[in-house]
Amino acid sequence: MSSVNDTGVMVEVRGLTMRFGGLTALDSLDMRIREGEILGLLGPNGSGKTTFFNVLTGLYKASGGSIRYRGEEVIGKSPQEIYRGGVARTFQRSRLSLPLTVFDNIVIGDYQHMRHGLGFNLFRRKAFRAEYDAYVDKVKGLLEIFSPPLVARLFEPVETFTMIDRRRIEVCRALMSQPRLLLLDEPSAGMTHDETHELMNDILDVRGKLKSLSVVLIEHEMNVIERITDRCVVLNYGKKIAEGTYAQITADPDVQTAYLGEEAA
């Protein structure tokens, strides 16, 4: 496939199909994610957006088709291998370890670089301390960007935080791994307009600093999509029904039917 090596294409999806029994969640999907872009993934509920993330991160094994990430086939790889390749995500329903501290939850994002051998952890406490101190600084640095008030509460359990803070912590955990591809599954769900605005500014900031970082954003709020995405893909019943800039997709009659049809129902 020559297109795979096209400069600027990070992910090439071809004919991707995911079936659960009789339900086809993804139906021969073709799409691309480019280097450094913020791609909005839109569609009514149940249109296959989260399923796409789950296939791309190796949690589900696709029924057919291919996903090439930086030239390599993703389907068949374990979630761990895909993570090491530089893909990180957040979850629609927060998936943090509630009894653990903010620090614990964020630092685990960099698991691949942690020295987690038994010998090191048991017997080289001084070296461990040095590594730990470096991580505390790194986590604080990330929190300074996303939520400075959380820095003072670094060692409090996550269960004592509001949903909004938990989402921020999840974004920090994903960024902790310094990913090439960041998948955000409705990061603004449950946030007020201002909070969403703030979070998106932070994401734009981070993207500004890491030029090659690509972001795929599942989002329902249209003004957020308009403001921060470079390009959008719209799904319905697991199929791509439109692709283009925000202006292009909102003008698309199929998209209007998919959304208005759902609202009218």
Added chain:
Amino acid sequence: MNQPSIPMRAPAAVLAAAGIAITLYLWLFLHAESQLSVAILLAVALAAVVAGRRLGATRRLEAAGMSRPGLARLWAAAGTLALIAAFYDTHFALLMICTVLLYTTACLGLTLQFGFSGVANFAGAAFFGIGSYATAVLAAHSGLPHLLIIVIAGVISALVGSLLIAPVLRTRGHYAALVTIAFGILFKTFIEVNDVLGGPQGLQVPGMRLFGYALNDGFTVFGADVSFYVSYALLSLGICGGVFAVVKALERSWVGLAMDVVRTDETAAATFGLHIARWKVVAFMLGNFFAGIAGSVYGMVTGFVAPNNFTFSDSLLMLSIVILGGLGNAVGLVPAAIIVLVLPEKLQFIQEYRFLFYAALVIAILLFRPAGLMPRKTRLFFAGEASR
């Protein structure tokens, strides 16, 4: 109670007072034989717990322990040594101390499995038993030094446990628990029908020899006869302390963090590169190793192993210590082990009703403290980190 933040006054003094008080109490408790004295001591314990919480002494002690963990361990070790010294010629009290220390060691292993990684092991007594039997066979039929035998017994326990890795990894939660229950029953049945291992009658375990000195001989200090159990109690204390230190160090390291993440959310763990199987295997093997070495020493202490010592109900006893103490909290195992193991012995005078009383007490404790006697604290990798 009124102050949200505890003024941290003299943690060393708090620990010293608590260390002395607890040691004294345990000394009285191990001494108590009459109905009246046991009843009074239980009432005192209840009053102390209630008063401690009302007056904030419990929280102050917790804070002191958190800020000076090394000193707290020193007091625990010193208190145990003082008890061993005080009961130097009382076989039964020393045997109780050994039992509590060795069960605590095995339960530290179960804590690593269940509390940290979420693998419920309902065959703790079987792995304890494998350690005992391995010791019985090795000590009788080989010339290996006995300290080495303890380690080998632990390794054998871990290796036999590795047979279960595949079914335990393929199942989750209750189903994995069922696999271990089946194994526990299998182990006991296997031992019962195996003539080489003594069948239902069991095997003698030779006493321990350390550097040419036979522990079973006992010795005299300043002309006083010292029970041979003193040597075993010291050995048990050393092993329990060592395993405790390892488990705590693991908890406060990336290993403990990885295990916690695997336990709380396997999907998130996999998404961030953690190998679920690896951490469950590490916890399972290491936990069974600790249960094995505890069983090894226990076999030498009692001098005898039989299948009936390692039944499913013994496994439940271990797991109830783990849960009663506060799942995942290594410190909580000690009071829980004392309640589960020593209290029924002290209630001999009410005969079979003691089990009724003891069961009711366990239910009452969990009613008032649903997360166990000492619920696990939020992990801090280094003492005093929260105030940084």
